[in-house]
Amino acid sequence: MTAADRVRPSYVRGRRRAEDLIRLFSQPPVDLNLVATTLGAEIRTYELKPDISGILYRDGERRVIVVNQDHSIERQRFTIAHELGHLVLHRGQPVHVDEGFRVNLRDRRSATAEDVEEIEANAFAADLLMPAKWLRADVEQHFIDLTDDNAMHALASRYGVSTQAMAYRLAALSFT
Numbered sequence: 326m327t328a329a330d331r332v333r334p335s336y337v338r339g340r341r342r343a344e345d346l347i348r349l350f351s352q353p354p355v356d357l358n359l360v361a362t363t364l365g366a367e368i369r370t371y372e373l374k375p376d377i378s379g380i381l382y383r384d385g386e387r388r389v390i391v392v393n394q395d396h397s398i399e400r401q402r403f404t405i406a407h408e409l410g411h412l413v414l415h416r417g418q419p420v421h422v423d424e425g426f427r428v429n430l431r432d433r434r435s436a437t438a439e440d441v442e443e444i445e446a447n448a449f450a451a452d453l454l455m456p457a458k459w460l461r462a463d464v465e466q467h468f469i470d471l472t473d474d475n476a477m478h479a480l481a482s483r484y485g486v487s488t489q490a491m492a493y494r495l496a497a498l499s500f501t
């Protein structure tokens with residue numbers, strides 16, 4: 326294995342874990358409290374510094390996800406899903422602090438091992454909150470016009486995510 330291999334994100338494992346977890350549900354939005362409980366984690370909302378999205382604490386068997394209470398519900402949901410991604414995918418430190426993770430981090434050549442974990446946690450969050458299978462059914466069966474702002478807003482709110490996160494997800498899945 327070369328150094329370049331080690332800094333490349335891996336998406337397959339996260340996608341499989343997310344697919345297993347969404348079997349708990351028949352439709353969106355995914356209940357993150359139930360997912361957290363299933364994974365033995367507690368979710369807490371606290372007042373945090375504005376630039377801190379979330380914190381993942383691991384102490385023996387205890388796992389606590391702290392999310393910034395001043396962020397929008399959609400952003401809190403993405404943060405929780407992102408921290409669940411770290412919990413499921415990365416061994417990590419006892420305390421992991423996320424300061425506005427870089428969603429658009431794409432330059433693999435300059436990615437550090439830490440960047441790779443952030444990319445993987447974001448990919449897991451997208452797979453968990455906006456499962457490709459559900460989106461495909463919604464978009465194809467209900468003929469949602471993705472150029473219509475109202476339709477995009479309705480789709481995002483059905484999944485409990487921001488319109489921006491939904492637009493990014495649909496582009497990543499090549500719907501747009």
Ligand SMILES: [Zn+2]
Pocket residue numbers: 407411422423426442443446
């Ligand atoms: Zn992170």
